[in-house]
Amino acid sequence: MPIRIPDDLPARKTLEKEGVNVMDSSRAARQDIRPLQIGLLNLMPNKERTETQFARLIASTPLQIELSLVRVSDHQSKNTSEDYLKSFYQTWEEVRSRKFDGFIVTGAPIAHIPFDQVKYWSEMIDIMNWTQTHVNHTMFICWGAQAALHHFHGVNRYRMPKKAFGVFRHHLVGGPSPFLRGFSDSPMIPVSRFNDIDRKSLGPDLEVLIDNEDIGICMLDDPKHRAVHMLNHLEYDNRSLADEYQRDIKAGLETPPPENLFPDGDTNIEPENRWRSHAHLLFQNWINEIYQTTPFELDEIGR
Template identity: 60%
Template sequence: MPIKIPDDLPARSTLEAEGVMVMRETDAIRQDIRPLRVGLLNLMPNKIRTETQIARLIGATPLQVELSLIRIGSHVARNTSNDHMSSFYRSWDDIRSERFDGFIITGAPIERLPFEEVTYWGELCDVFDWTQTNVHRCFNICWGAQAAVHHFHGVPKHDLAEKAFGVFRHRNLAPASPYLRGFSDDFSIPVSRWTEIRREDLPRDAGITVLAESDDAGLCLLDDPRHRSLHMFNHLEYDRTSLAEEYQRDAATGDAIQVPKNYFPKDDPTREPENRWRSHAHLLIGNWINEIYQTTPFDIEAIGAD
């Protein structure tokens, strides 16, 4: 089944050109099935790129998914036009009475700020609490994952001596997990962050399972069943050129930034990088969507009733 997104969302033309099945709103209405409702709370500065990356992965699953774009109400986007935000996004306050089968919270380029100094921290904490009654399954990414683990479990984040930046091999620590179904024993994932969550800080009685970890980049993926959440500290959703563009942006500003490791052929930033993580990105999101489909109530209003 295709993904359902607004007819004139910029991501549509990109996804159609890649062969992703995208359903028009008028066609979706005629199908006598209930699509899975997935909300995307997009905290990234380049919102159009992030929309496309997430929609690409969700659109590859065999189920009809309705993607809703959501923003923090107390924060004004500076890198995306007001027209785009008003046309395609609703604030969390506008949708807080609704229910979702799945909910994704992205990263944000503020990870070196203490959580409590983030201008919208209070509203984000309200969102996290709301997911426990109005969302069946959550998927938190990078800073969003760090924030969730801090909010629910009091886990701190730690500054790194240098940015964890590149494509790193990770070990599959839980091959029996439904979320890692079909995963190889190790796999490559893009990493781009200045902070980390450490294994020794995870509460022993929290019921958290470490699903994937890297010797070089640390924790990657946690299963937090008590909060019906996956916490991914890295960026499987990234495009082939995402790390290159981050490197070029930082280098242009004069910041001391190293070439992303294990990314450019022979570590030469003049050469085109290769995407070595795409298949596992599709596999992880596909497994997550499948778990939602297998367990979510048929009546969406029943979400949170348990």
């Protein structure tokens, strides 16, 4: 089954060129089926790139998905025009009365700011609490995961001596998990963060699923809050880390090249995507678990 996104969304052309099956509104209206309702709270500056990355992975399922793009209400974007946002996004205030089968909260480039000093932190608290009554299952990513772990569990984070930046081998360390079906024992996963979470502050209601002892925990299961927390970036395309590196160089920063990204360490060679299959597996597994556990009637979610 295809993914349903706004007909004029620029990401649509990219996905169609890649062979992703995208459904338009008129075709969706003719099908007598309840699509899964997935919301994407996009906190990243480059909205178009981020929404494309997630839509690509959400579409890799045999189920029909309707993707809703959401943004925080109390924030003025500096990188995306207001016309674009009004055309394709709803604020959380506009969707807060809705129920969702699944909800994704992305990262945000504000890891250097204490949580309570983030301009939209009070709204984030409302959103995180709202997921407990209006969402069947939530995936928190990068800063979104750090925020949810801090809010729900009091997990501490700290600044690492240097940025973890590159593609690193990780290991599956938890028990059997429906979210990791088909994963290899040691997947390569993109990482781009200065912060890590303090393992000593993790409580017994959190299970570490994917780990790297050198650069930190990658993914945790949070069954109490019907959530998974992914601290790294399986959704990235092959250019995400490379473009971040080039931006730093142009800005005059002495950022070293991302580790294990460029073939033979040559930054002039186009990087390969060595994590794509695990990215698709994670989202297929997550959506399948949502399908198996969500009520048929959306109104029953949260009851």
